[in-house]
Amino acid sequence: MGGWVHGQGIPRAKMKIGGSFDTREGRDVDRMRHACDIVGPDAALFVDANGAYTAKQAVRFMWKVRELDISWLEEPVSSDNLARLCLEVWRHQRWLRITTLAAACNLEISGDCAPHMSVHAAAATPNFRHLEWFHDHVRIENMFFEGCLNPQCGMLRPSTKPGNRLAIRTGALEKYRVA
Structure with a gap:
């Protein structure tokens, strides 16, 4: 911490x-x-x-x-x-409905899990409160993806370009292959 x-x-x-x-x-x-x-x-x-x-x-x-x-x-x-x-939910396919419902009830939203994958949707949400920064999630994302963000002054600044700008590190995943 x-x-x-x-x-x-x-x-x-x-x-x-x-x-x-x-x-x-x-x-x-x-x-x-x-x-x-x-x-x-x-x-x-x-x-x-x-x-x-x-x-x-x-x-x-x-x-x-x-x-x-x-x-x-x-x-x-x-x-x-x-x-x-x-109210604290993180599912991309339901994000808009959930955040709209929360806003109607004057509730804020917290983004949970996979911060590098979540930051763009969270940044576009008016009633967004914070994005959780779990050590294990960040460590795993950095191991397996190129392009992870680095907090500056406690904030993530997502790219303004389309997509999350992450690229899979296939070599890093190979040793975890099961089948």
């Missing part, structure tokens, strides 16, 4: 919480405090509970960490609980 925020200038970082399904809240509180110390006061910390809580547990947990000023809580409840689910 510190490398992204301080090294690449990304003004926000996200971490997973709720992995113990509410049995180790104290551990998550400690991890969140530690993450805030690492990223510092000038960066935002986002958390993703992956549906680990009931609605009441999520409210209670976030009240416990209110002094940390968490600016984004993703999927606090199960995706089966659509009435209370934080």
Whole structure:
């Protein structure tokens, strides 16, 4: 996290919480405090509970960490609980319908997974909030594609040319061939 925020200038970082399904809240509180110390006061910390809580547990947990000023809580409840689910979806074929629906409800959209593949659609979305920058996704995209973007001052600047400008590194994929 510190490398992204301080090294690449990304003004926000996200971490997973709720992995113990509410049995180790104290551990998550400690991890969140530690993450805030690492990223510092000038960066935002986002958390993703992956549906680990009931609605009441999520409210209670976030009240416990209110002094940390968490600016984004993703999927606090199960995706089966659509009435209370934080809207965060990434599917290209449904992006326009989902973002339009979210805008009609005054909700912002977060782009999740494959940032280099997602950046163009996200940049064209008026109610777009942020594009998630997962280490594993970025690492894999850089391994397998030429033309990946490099954050400058915490931002990606997509090309104005058509397409995503990515080219597959076929040689890098060869060692992963199964059949």
